[in-house]
C-alpha cells in the first residue's frame with residue numbers, strides 16, 4: 488500500500504459518486520444526418536434542455552456531443568437548487584455598482600423563474616431525481632461572513648422565492664451538529680436533487696420528444712455556408728440552419744470567444760447524520776464544502 492492510498496477508505500472510488508445512480512452512456516444515440524434545422528453542440532443540461540424545448544415544438548434538432556451525454560459538469564455538480572442565492576452573491580460583490588439595482592433585481596427574478604421552470608420540468612416529465620425542497624444552510628465561520636449574508640437577504644427575499652432568514656450560533660447548532668460556526672443563513676426555499684438522475688431524465692424526455700443525439704462527435708469547426716453553417720465533427724460533416732453552442736468550460740478552439748476553467752471536486756460519503764432537516768449545507772471558507780445527505 489502506498490502512502491497516498493493508505494488515507495482512503497477501502498471502497499474509495501475515482502468514479503464520480505453520482506454515476507452510481509446514472510452513468511453517462513450512448514443509449515438512444517444515432518448516426519449523424521447530413522443536415523438539420525438546429526445543431527446543438529454539447530450534451531449537458533443546457534444542450535439537452537434546449538433540444539427538449541425545440542423538439543417539443545416540432546423543430547428538427549440534433550445534439551452533437553464530443554464524448555458521452557452528461558460526461559461534463561451536469562452529472563458532477565453538487566445538486567443544489569437555489570434559484571438566485573448564487574446570483575445574488577456575485578451581483579452584490581462585483582456587479583452592483585456598474586449594473587445598477589434594476590439589472591441586478593431583473594437577474595434575480597430570472598433566476599427565481601429558472602427554479603420554477605425546473606420544478607415544472609420535473610413534474611411534466613415525471614423525472615425521478617430525488618428532488619426535495621427542504622432548504623439549505625449556509626454556515627459561516629466568521630462574523631464578516633454573517634454580515635455579508637445580512638446585507639443580502641432583503642434583496643433575495645424581495646426578488647426570489649429563497650425565503651432566507653439568519654440563524655444565530657445557537658439556532659445553527661440545532662440545525663447542524665457542529666460547534667465551529669458562528670451563525671449562518673437558512674434558505675428555506677432551496678432544494679437539492681440527484682444531478683445525474685436529473686440529467687438522465689432530461690435526456691430521456693428530449694429523445695422522447697424527437698431530439699436526436701450523436702455521441703463521440705466532437706465539433707472541430709463551424710463555417711458559414713449557404714443560409715446556415717457547415718459543422719465538422721469527428722464523425723463527418725453536418726449542415727445546420729442554426730447552431731447553439733452549449734459546451735460550458737469544456738469548450739475548445741471550435742467555439743472561440745468562450746473559455747472555462749475546469750476544477751476537480753471530491754465527494755465524501757459519510758455515515759453519521761448531523762443535520763435533522765436533512766438539507767444541504769454549505770460551509771463558507773474559500774475551499775467550498777457542501778455536505779448533502781444521501782440516505
Ligand SMILES: Cc1cc2nc3c(=O)[nH]c(=O)nc-3n(C[C@H](O)[C@H](O)[C@H](O)COP(=O)(O)OP(=O)(O)OC[C@H]3O[C@@H](n4cnc5c(N)ncnc54)[C@H](O)[C@@H]3O)c2cc1C
Pocket residue numbers: 528529530531532533534551552553554555556557558559560561562563564565566567568704705706707733734735736737738739741751752
Ligand atoms: C463541482 C461542481 C459542483 C457544482 N454544483 C452545482 C450545484 O450544486 N448547483 C448548480 O446549480 N450548479 C452546480 N454546478 C454547475 C453546474 O453543474 C453547471 O452549470 C451545469 O452542469 C452546466 O451545464 P452545461 O450543459 O452548460 O455544461 P456541461 O454539462 O459541462 O456540458 C458541456 C458538454 O459539452 C461537450 N463539449 C465540449 N466541447 C465540445 C465540442 N467541441 N463538441 C461537442 N461537444 C463538446 C462536453 O463534452 C460536455 O458534455 C457545479 C459544477 C461543478 C463543476
